[in-house]
Amino acid sequence: MTFEKIHDLVKGVPYICKNNARILYNMIIDQKLTNILELGIAHGTATCYMAAALEEIGGGQITSVDLLEMKDHFKPSVEEQLAKVNLSKYVNVVRMETGYTWFLHDEIKNNTRKDICEPKYDLCIIDGPKNWTIDGCAFFCADKLLKKNGFMIFDDYDWTYGSADKSRDVTDGITHRKLSNAERDNPQIKEVFELLVKQHPSYSHFTLHKLEGWAIAQKSESAKKTYSVIYSESYKDVVVQTKFQIKRWLGFLKGRS
Numbered sequence: 275m276t277f278e279k280i281h282d283l284v285k286g287v288p289y290i291c292k293n294n295a296r297i298l299y300n301m302i303i304d305q306k307l308t309n310i311l312e313l314g315i316a317h318g319t320a321t322c323y324m325a326a327a328l329e330e331i332g333g334g335q336i337t338s339v340d341l342l343e344m345k346d347h348f349k350p351s352v353e354e355q356l357a358k359v360n361l362s363k364y365v366n367v368v369r370m371e372t373g374y375t376w377f378l379h380d381e382i383k384n385n386t387r388k389d390i391c392e393p394k395y396d397l398c399i400i401d402g403p404k405n406w407t408i409d410g411c412a413f414f415c416a417d418k419l420l421k422k423n424g425f426m427i428f429d430d431y432d433w434t435y436g437s438a439d440k441s442r443d444v445t446d447g448i449t450h451r452k453l454s455n456a457e458r459d460n461p462q463i464k465e466v467f468e469l470l471v472k473q474h475p476s477y478s479h480f481t482l483h484k485l486e487g488w489a490i491a492q493k494s495e496s497a498k499k500t501y502s503v504i505y506s507e508s509y510k511d512v513v514v515q516t517k518f519q520i521k522r523w524l525g526f527l528k529g530r531s
């Protein structure tokens with residue numbers, strides 16, 4: 275299914291924004307990422323974009339994990355959205371009592387032979403509680419299941435518990451006032467990405483989409499590390515902005531001659 279078509283069908287349902295959806299959709303098609311692990315589903319909007327991309331490349335499977343207690347919380351549900359867009363066959367929805375770290379435990383255990391865990395995923399997207407303990411653990415566990423040259427995406431790079439104080443006291447089971455000031459004020463996904471992912475010997479290519487709060491790492495296992503920060507909203511915006519700058523410069527030079 276084309277990007278425009280799936281966007282038309284799910285637009286307006288939280289949480290993934292159009293820019294991130296486009297990055298994700300294009301990445302799956304360009305890199306042929308057919309076995310995907312999604313940690314944190316909510317309404318399944320990102321799931322629908324990924325399933326649409328899989329249909330474009332002729333198949334694949336997404337395993338999407340969330341909390342059992344949130345099953346009836348999100349309306350529309352992931353199942354309803356997938357049925358609406360007719361892409362249910364690409365997704366296996368898993369709901370766990372205590373969350374995705376125990377799902378990762380089960381996956382590692384089931385894929386371990388003779389003390390070696392066989393990797394199976396091409397892409398893992400971590401978009402859950404934005405918490406150092408849970409998502410730090412999730413990174414190390416998901417890494418064991420991620421194939422060489424696979425990608426790891428983190429959402430909410432800049433999010434803090436402090437920033438959410440005005441709207442609620444508890445986020446995904448964590449009571450804000452029980453945290454230290456440092457835990458409330460530091461973006462915990464940023465800490466995971468900067469201190470765990472970027473220092474991990476297997477990860478070499480890093481991209482931060484600053485405006486969208488997305489951090490991407492590739493498990494390229496290369497000694498040469500690269501880090502790009504993208505400030506513009508999308509590739510299209512970069513082109514538009516560049517054209518705009520060139521026009522301004524031409525106007526400026528004309529004015530001088």
Ligand SMILES: C[S@@+](CC[C@H](N)C(=O)[O-])C[C@H]1O[C@@H](n2cnc3c(N)ncnc32)[C@H](O)[C@@H]1O
Binds near residue numbers: 289401
């Ligand atoms: C921001 S939403 C995910 C949005 C979705 N990826 C999208 O862009 O459409 C975060 C989700 O993470 C789930 N979540 C939070 N903590 C979790 C945990 N420990 N294990 C599994 N899921 C969790 C929440 O229930 C919620 O559905």
